[in-house]
Amino acid sequence: MRTIHLIGIGTGNPEHLTLQGIRALNATDVVFALDKGEAKSGLNAVRRTICERYRERPGCRFVEAPDPERDRRPADYGLAVDDWHAARATLYEELIATHLGADEQGAFLVWGDPALYDSTLRILDRVRARGRIDFAVSVVPGITSVQALAASHRIPLHRIGEPVRITTGRRLREAGPVDGATVVMLDGDPRFDGLDPALTIYWGAYLGTPDEILVSGRLGTVADDIRRVRTEARERHGWIMDIYLLVPPEA
Amino acid sequence: MRTIHLIGIGTGNPEHLTLQGIRALNATDVVFALDKGEAKSGLNAVRRTICERYRERPGCRFVEAPDPERDRRPADYGLAVDDWHAARATLYEELIATHLGADEQGAFLVWGDPALYDSTLRILDRVRARGRIDFAVSVVPGITSVQALAASHRIPLHRIGEPVRITTGRRLREAGPVDGATVVMLDGDPRFDGLDPALTIYWGAYLGTPDEILVSGRLGTVADDIRRVRTEARERHGWIMDIYLLVPPEA
Numbered sequence: 001m002r003t004i005h006l007i008g009i010g011t012g013n014p015e016h017l018t019l020q021g022i023r024a025l026n027a028t029d030v031v032f033a034l035d036k037g038e039a040k041s042g043l044n045a046v047r048r049t050i051c052e053r054y055r056e057r058p059g060c061r062f063v064e065a066p067d068p069e070r071d072r073r074p075a076d077y078g079l080a081v082d083d084w085h086a087a088r089a090t091l092y093e094e095l096i097a098t099h100l101g102a103d104e105q106g107a108f109l110v111w112g113d114p115a116l117y118d119s120t121l122r123i124l125d126r127v128r129a130r131g132r133i134d135f136a137v138s139v140v141p142g143i144t145s146v147q148a149l150a151a152s153h154r155i156p157l158h159r160i161g162e163p164v165r166i167t168t169g170r171r172l173r174e175a176g177p178v179d180g181a182t183v184v185m186l187d188g189d190p191r192f193d194g195l196d197p198a199l200t201i202y203w204g205a206y207l208g209t210p211d212e213i214l215v216s217g218r219l220g221t222v223a224d225d226i227r228r229v230r231t232e233a234r235e236r237h238g239w240i241m242d243i244y245l246l247v248p249p250e251a
Numbered sequence: 252m253r254t255i256h257l258i259g260i261g262t263g264n265p266e267h268l269t270l271q272g273i274r275a276l277n278a279t280d281v282v283f284a285l286d287k288g289e290a291k292s293g294l295n296a297v298r299r300t301i302c303e304r305y306r307e308r309p310g311c312r313f314v315e316a317p318d319p320e321r322d323r324r325p326a327d328y329g330l331a332v333d334d335w336h337a338a339r340a341t342l343y344e345e346l347i348a349t350h351l352g353a354d355e356q357g358a359f360l361v362w363g364d365p366a367l368y369d370s371t372l373r374i375l376d377r378v379r380a381r382g383r384i385d386f387a388v389s390v391v392p393g394i395t396s397v398q399a400l401a402a403s404h405r406i407p408l409h410r411i412g413e414p415v416r417i418t419t420g421r422r423l424r425e426a427g428p429v430d431g432a433t434v435v436m437l438d439g440d441p442r443f444d445g446l447d448p449a450l451t452i453y454w455g456a457y458l459g460t461p462d463e464i465l466v467s468g469r470l471g472t473v474a475d476d477i478r479r480v481r482t483e484a485r486e487r488h489g490w491i492m493d494i495y496l497l498v499p500p501e502a
Contacts (some may be wrong), residue, residue, distance in 0.1 A: 008398070015270035018394060019305075023266060054270075081411055115401030115408045116415075122407060139405050141398035143269060147259070150366030151390040156373060157366045160332055163418035163426075164367075171414050 002100050002135035003027075005107040006114040006121060008142015011241070012043075013208030014050050016143040022054045024140050028107040030099050031060055032092070034067040042239070047109045063099050065091055077170075085119060089126035097133050106135075111241075112144040116166070117185055145243045146183050148207035152214055155202060157181055157245065182246045190230070190244065192223045198249045201226070205233055205242035219246070253351050253386035254278075256358040257365040257372060259393015262492070263294075264459030265301050267394040273305045275391050279358040281350050282311055283343070285318040293490070298360045314350045316342060328421075336370060340377035348384050357386075362492075363395040367417070368436055396494045397434050399458035403465055406453060408432055408496065433497045441481070441495070443474045449500045452477070456484055456493035470497070 005024040010016020017025075025031075031051055033044050044064065051060055068087035074080030100106045108120050115121070124137055146166060150157050158164040158181040165180060169187025172178075178199060184190070192201075197220025205213045213233060215226050226244075234240040256275040261267020268276075276282075282302055284295050295315065302311055319338035325331030351357045359371050366372070375388055397417060401408050409415040409432040416431060420438025423429075429450060435441070443452075448471025456464045464484060466477050477495075485491040 010269070013271065015274060016392070018261070018269050019266035019273075020264065022270075077412070113398050113401075115398060115406065117409075117412075118407070119411075121405065122411070137405055139402040141267070141394045141402040143392045143394070144398070147364050147366060147392035147395070150364075151259075151392040154372065154388055154390050155366065156369070158368075160370075160373070161328070161368075161419055161421065163416055163422050165414055165416045167414035168412055170412065175414075 002096065002102065002133070003105045003138060004096070004124060004135050005105065005138045005140060006124075007107055007109050007140045008113040008144075009047070009050055009109045009111065010143035011112060011145045011148045011208045012046055012206060013148075014046065014053060016148070016208055017050060017054060018140065018142065021140045021142065024138065025051065025054055025060075025107065025109075026056055027105050028060060029101070029104040030106045031062050032095055032099075032106055032108050033062065033064045034088075035064045036067045042237070043111065050109060061099065063095060065095055085123055085126060088119070088123045089130065092123055093127045093130060093132055096127070096135065110142065113142045114139050115141070116144050116146070117168070143208075145185065145204075145207050145241065149183070149202060149204045149243050149245060152204055152207055152212060153202045153216060153245075155245075157183065159247075178246050178248055180248065183243065184246065185243050187242075187244075190227070190242075192219060192227075195219060195246070196248070197221075197223075200247045200249070201244055202247075203242065203244040205230065205240055206237075207241075207243070211237065253347065253353065253384070254356045254389060255347070255375060255386050256356065256389050256391060257375075258358055258360050258391045259364040259395075260298070260301055260360045260362065261394035262363060262396045262399045262459045263297055263457060264399075265297065265304060267399070267459055268301060268305060269391065269393065272391050272393065275358060275389065276302065276305055276311075276360075277307055278356050279311060280352070280355040281357045282313050283346055283350075283357055283359050284313065284315045286315045287318045293488070294362065301360060312350065314346060316346055336374055336377060339370070339374045340381065343374055344378045344381060344383060347378070347386065351386075361393065364393045365390050366392070367395050367397070368419070394459075396436065396455075396458050396492065400434070400453060400455045400494050400496060403455055403458055403463060404453045404467060404496075406496075408434065410498075429497050429499055431499065434494065435497065436494050438493075438495075441478070441493075443470060443478075446470060446497070447499070448472075448474075451498045451500070452495055453498075454493065454495040456481065456491055457488075458492075458494070462488065
């Protein structure tokens with residue numbers, strides 16, 4: 001039976017890879033990757049570096065396919081994601097059926113961790129539900145940008161014994177005031193409007209890479225700096241991956 | 252100047268260690284560990300295994316000291332934690348001053364990740380604030396039990412684009428109904444009372460180790476099983492580390 005490994009590879013530092021990840025990579029015959037266009041080609045370059053650096057035997061096939069088009073400003077977010085997942089499921093089924101032999105092992109090298117804001121696991125479930133091909137799935141956890149952010153700022157994510165919430169830019173804007181430690185991911189346009197300026201923010205981009213940028217301070221003081229730095233960096237690199245933690249003032 | 256590395260080592264599978272962790276370990280002259288008594292001696296055994304297996308040069312000193320006593324049922328939780336952190340700060344200061352040369356590098360091998368429900372970072376901040384000794388701190392992120400839980404169950408932590416909350420058993424009981432994906436850590440006595448039986452629970456113990464146990468299902472159906480399995484395992488091992496994810500029914 002075919003096996004597909006979902007290997008969390010961390011946030012761009014090839015040394016975020018775990019020994020468990022290296023073991024799975026070395027059992028892998030074919031690495032599947034989506035080509036997300038020129039701007040994000042650096043992400044697949046990191047994947048190729050990981051394959052070349054940490055595979056002990058040669059001959060891993062690297063199969064890259066163009067990512068299906070996605071509506072970035074849909075009227076109905078849930079429906080648009082569903083369409084896009086369906087298109088990816090068709091593509092993954094085709095890739096696996098075409099490129100992976102009946103007893104071979106494939107892998108997706110997932111940015112961060114396969115359990116957090118990554119669709120590969122859901123899409124592979126859809127592929128299996130379609131019933132055309134079957135395979136086992138193994139998941140190897142990886143370092144998330146949440147952890148890389150805290151490590152680079154050398155901070156805990158929460159006050160002693162308190163909870164932490166991980167959310168998206170979209171959800172942050174829908175939710176009420178920030179009432180506890182809140183990590184915000186996938187915020188394509190952080191405007192910080194409507195947020196308490198007394199919040200402390202810990203912001204980071206390109207975490208774990210030589211291009212890492214960190215800014216922290218009182219939100220009211222550093223918000224404009226972050227927006228300026230972010231815009232400049234995004235123009236320079238052609239893409240940005242960033243994340244921030246908001247911490248309310250001590251009660 | 253002295254450097255102290257806080258190295259996240261994952262949840263008991265030595266292969267959770269990252270390459271960045273191995274690099275820091277190999278720069279380390281002294282590994283500091285707390286002895287938490289017979290029952291938890293398995294945790295330091297994993298730390299020693301990691302040192303022996305992944306250090307390329309011999310001669311790392313392993314300095315173990317008894318963990319200060321902690322009031323487990325305090326009248327005032329915040330005050331008790333503060334006392335205990337103060338006692339640990341005194342101990343860490345003494346350990347570093349005694350065992351680490353002026354230009355040497357020390358390390359604490361932190362279960363999970365240094366940013367999530369671990370006190371080492373806060374305690375080292377206290378040591379520095381005391382002003383007797385100075386040192387640089389470097390943090391190496393590690394796989395948390397949150398990620399290990401999701402990987403072993405092969406699930407995402409949240410529905411598409413939705414938030415996830417990470418909290419403690421104590422806080423779960425204080426908070427209202429579970430209104431989104433909620434990971435519960437540090438629940439020494441999970442009774443699940445007052446929780447909606449229609450929640451789905453994904454529970455795991457000794458994650459990533461050969462003793463790993465997984466149970467999942469509708470909370471109302473599996474809660475008693477989990478409590479029974481948990482009690483048996485805890486008696487057999489003398490200790491338990493477990494975690495669970497609660498997911499509300501689809502709206």
